[in-house]
Amino acid sequence: MTQDELKQAVARAALDYVVDGAIIGVGTGSTANFFIDELANIKSRIKGTVASSEATAARLKSHGITVFDLNDVDAMPVYIDGADEIDASGAMIKGGGAALTREKIVASVADKFICIADGSKLVEVMGQFPLPIEIIPMACASVSRSLAALGAKPVLRLKDGHPLVTDNGGWIIDAGGLKITNPRALEQSINDMPGVITNGLFARKGADVCLLGMADGVTVLKF
DSSP, rough: OOHHHHHHHHHHHGGGGGOOOOOOOEOSSHHHHHHHHHHOOOGGGSSSEESSHHHHHEEEEEEEEOOOGGGGSSSSSEEEEOOOOEEEOOOOOOTTTEEEEEEHHHHHHHEEEEEEGGGGBBOSOOSOOEEEEEEEEEGGHHHHHHHHTTEEEEEOOOEEEEEOOOOSOOHHHHEEOOOOOOOHHHHHHHHTTTTEEEEEEEEOOOOOOEEETTEEEEEEEEE
């Protein structure tokens, strides 16, 4: 199976976690896009969605799926999204699509986080994928120095030769060179740096279930 076929398989499997009549949190990225396309087939069963990015909201609306503002939603049974890396504890690195802050906010309201990913995303120790960190632009240099002091190699993410600007008006620093053996502690440490909006470690609130696309089918991991 190709990587896209694996993503499509887990996206389809995630439909089993959709709660009828409820509002569903939806993530951002290539795997989440496959889920949105699958969700369109059962859109009449749900009340609507909350999107973790402007791009996700646009894709949902293109399928005729209602998108609610999170401020108008008291609770959600599930949030369904991909991951750039996930470990055996359910901790994840997210933010490859630059939507980490809104993803973390929407996920915090949901009762369960359902991670959908191809099998290559499961790792023993996270850090091979550079850790995204959303920052206030004026803090770029100071946060980069603090990250370097932790042993990271910080790189400002660019788009068309300029700093990539998130939906929130922030910039993204990608911190490479980390071997993340204590993701919960590192998540807190980086979030405590002045100027950091949030970082892409989802460890204090990680995945509850991970649907992994493997060559022989979808593997379900529960944490």
